[in-house]
Amino acid sequence: xxxxxxxxxxxxxxxxxxxxxxxxxxxxxxxxxxxxxxxxxxxxxxxxxxxxxxxxxxxxxxxxxxxxxxxxxxxxxxxxxxxxxxxxxxxxxxxxxxxxxxxxxxxxxxx
Amino acid sequence: xxxxxxxxxxxxxxxxxxxxxxxxxxxxxxxxxxxxxxxxxxxxxxxxxxxxxxxxxxxxxxxxxxxxxxxxxxxxxxxxxxxxxxxxxxxxxxxxxxxxxxxxxxxxxxxxxxxxxxxxxxxxxxxxxxxxxxxxxxxxxxxxxxxxxxxxxxxxxxxxxxxxxxxxxxxxxxxxxxxxxxxxxxxxxxxxxxxxxxxxxxxxxxxxxxxxxxxxxxxxxxxxxxxxxxxxxxxxxxxxxxxxxxxxxxxxxxxxxxxxxxxxxxxxxxxxxxxxxxxxxxxxxxxxxxxxxxxxxxxxxxxxxxxx
Numbered sequence: 001x002x003x004x005x006x007x008x009x010x011x012x013x014x015x016x017x018x019x020x021x022x023x024x025x026x027x028x029x030x031x032x033x034x035x036x037x038x039x040x041x042x043x044x045x046x047x048x049x050x051x052x053x054x055x056x057x058x059x060x061x062x063x064x065x066x067x068x069x070x071x072x073x074x075x076x077x078x079x080x081x082x083x084x085x086x087x088x089x090x091x092x093x094x095x096x097x098x099x100x101x102x103x104x105x106x107x108x109x110x111x
Numbered sequence: 112x113x114x115x116x117x118x119x120x121x122x123x124x125x126x127x128x129x130x131x132x133x134x135x136x137x138x139x140x141x142x143x144x145x146x147x148x149x150x151x152x153x154x155x156x157x158x159x160x161x162x163x164x165x166x167x168x169x170x171x172x173x174x175x176x177x178x179x180x181x182x183x184x185x186x187x188x189x190x191x192x193x194x195x196x197x198x199x200x201x202x203x204x205x206x207x208x209x210x211x212x213x214x215x216x217x218x219x220x221x222x223x224x225x226x227x228x229x230x231x232x233x234x235x236x237x238x239x240x241x242x243x244x245x246x247x248x249x250x251x252x253x254x255x256x257x258x259x260x261x262x263x264x265x266x267x268x269x270x271x272x273x274x275x276x277x278x279x280x281x282x283x284x285x286x287x288x289x290x291x292x293x294x295x296x297x298x299x300x301x302x303x304x305x306x307x308x309x310x311x312x313x314x315x316x317x318x319x320x321x322x323x324x325x326x327x328x329x330x331x332x333x334x335x336x337x338x339x340x341x342x343x344x345x346x347x348x349x350x351x352x353x354x355x356x357x358x359x360x361x362x363x364x365x366x367x368x369x370x371x372x373x374x375x376x377x378x379x380x381x382x383x384x385x386x387x388x389x390x391x392x393x394x395x396x397x398x399x400x401x402x403x404x405x406x407x408x409x410x411x412x413x414x415x416x417x418x419x
Contacts, residue, residue, distance in 0.1 A: 003140050005173075011166045022198065023406075025172045028191060057179040059242045086177055 003028060003111040009089075010105040012039065015048075019092045021105055023058045027086040029109035034090055035078045037104040038071055046096035047072050048103075052079060055087040063091070071101075121188050126353065127417035128230050132220070133395075136413040137173055138189035144414075146170050147215040147396070162302040163315045164210035169197040169406065171216045176410055178241055178345035187234050187349040187412035195254075195409040197401040199240070204252065204277045204323070207300045208315045208400065212252075214409070215314070215398040220416075221391040222262070226359035228419035231256050231395055233411050236347035238340075240406040248340045249276040252402035254409050255314070256354055257288055261392040265382040268313055269356045271331075271366050273338065276402045277323040284335045285373065286328035287363060288313045290381040293326050310381040314398055331366075331373050338369065349412055356380070 009022045026032060036050060048071040053061040066079050081088065094101060121136060135142035149158040149165045158166065174194030176184035186192040198211030239250035257270020270288045275281065290298070290310040298316050299305030307316055313327025324330065339348045353367040361382065363375035395416055399409035 005141060007146070007170045007172065009170055013167070022170055022196070024170070025174045025177075025194060027175045027177075028173050057177060057241075059179060059240065086175060 005029075005109045007107050007109075008104060009107050010103060012102060012104055015092060015094050015101045015103055016099060017094055019094070020053075020061070021090045021092070023055070023087060023089050024107055025058065025086060026084060026088045026109055029111055030082065031110050032081045032084065032088055033078050033108040034081070035076060035106040035108065036068060036071065037076045037106070038074045038101060039104065040102035041072075041074055041100065043099035044097040046094075046099040046101070048092060048094055048101050050090045050092040052081050052084075053089050053091050054084050055089070056085065058087050061089065061091070121413070122415070124187075124234065124351070125232050125415045127232070127415050128228055128419045130224065130418045131415060132418060133218070133414060133416040135218075136188060137191045137193045137411065138186065141173065141193070143218045144171065144193055144216045145218075147217045159306045161305055161307065162207050162300045163312075167198065167210035169195070169211060169214035171195050171214060174408075174410055176236070176347060181345050184347055186410070192236075192410040192412045195397065195399045195411070197399060197407050199401070199404050199406045201252070201401045201403050204402070205319045205321050213315065213398055213400050215396065217394055217396050220393040220395070222260075222358070222393045224418050226262070227357065228364065229258065229356050229358050230415075230417045231258065231354045232415040232417075233352050233397065234349050234413055235352060236349050236410045236412075237399065238344050238347050238408055239401075240408065241344045242405070246342075247344050247405070249279050249281050250401060250403050250405045251275045251407045252277070252400040254399040255397075256352060257314070257396050258356065259392060259394040259396060260358060261385055261389050262358075263385065263390055265361070266311065266385055266389075266392070267361055267380040267382060268310065269354075269363060269380045270396070271354055272328060273368070274323045278321065279402065282323045283337065284323065285331045285366070285368065287331060287366070287375060287378060288327060288381070289329050289378065290317065291326040293318070298326065308383050310383040314396070331375070334373055336368055336371060347410060
């Protein structure tokens with residue numbers, strides 16, 4: 001059987017500015033999906049972009065190349081990644097006037 | 112049933128009682144250990160109001176213990192340990208813990224043998240996130256292990272923690288869980304109507320004083336102990352910790368850290384009236400708490416839970 005794990009890396013947190021998600025060690029996994037569940041959005045001309053980042057030590061990070069399309073509405077969104085080494089996180093950019101995003105972010109890992 | 116026992120070589124570093132309930136080596140996966148979460152029983156999966164925010168504790172993960180220049184430590188056996196990782200946030204010690212200042216893991220079990228001796232053993236290591244130069248042993252506030260138990264008479268938290276640093280000052284003493292004679296309101300940092308009762312969740316409830324004491328724990332006399340933190344934040348050494356309790360007498364028996372055993376015989380657990388729907392509860396817990404705005408990590412190579 002293949003190992004599997006789903007982790008809520010950010011839970012119903014309100015983001016008003018740029019953020020990075022909890023650094024997750026994922027060396028055992030071969031594939032990953034990041035889900036962003038946007039439950040509430042407020043502000044004017046709001047847009048959220050989020051990019052997958054990888055790292056060799058969990059401290060120094062670089063874009064992996066996978067990114068979410070701009071999130072401007074509530075809903076559930078995802079990206080898939082493979083071949084990511086030992087660490088994964090999302091780097092989020094929150095744009096707009098007085099933006100507020102209430103987000104839950106899941107990381108789904110499979111061996 | 113007669114047993115022919117062939118010991119797993121990985122058990123040689125443990126001292127289990129006769130009946131092993133769990134031998135969790137995290138090279139085999141998460142083994143049922145998970146993040147602690149509150150009860151999502153309200154409208155839209157809301158949680159009850161509490162002074163302590165439990166939805167934000169730092170998530171656990173399977174770790175290779177990898178650092179910038181040393182590379183991969185791996186685990187004591189194999190590659191993977193279970194890593195508890197706080198978020199980079201803390202309040203002063205005497206304030207209620209900041210959301211995210213703990214990382215906490217729980218395995219949800221129930222008792223299946225008559226009450227008696229129950230033992231919790233781990234091999235572990237700890238260090239802060241090495242995100243800056245220098246030596247940061249004092250970034251880690253405390254870590255520990257405990258059982259959350261309930262039978263038809265009482266709920267009992269029995270555990271120990273290492274108070275490493277308090278507001279940046281190294282303390283390095285062991286404490287055992289035992290609630291002071293305070294009201295439920297005082298236990299919840301003076302908050303009226305908090306769901307928690309005195310004696311439950313002493314990890315974060317119970318008022319704290321700047322000397323490292325708390326209404327949730329008591330110091331073990333003469334327990335200041337060096338734990339081989341090592342000379343830099345990116346070198347970890349695996350350490351042994353063992354807690355033995357008696358669930359029949361509802362008393363502590365002893366704890367062992369590294370090669371030193373502390374006698375706890377006769378120390379009573381705090382009795383709390385049973386909560387609904389959790390009779391038979393036998394939950395082992397492990398946690399770590401940061402003392403500053405910095406992530407700190409507890410790596411658990413493996414766990415053995417055993418009974419007499």
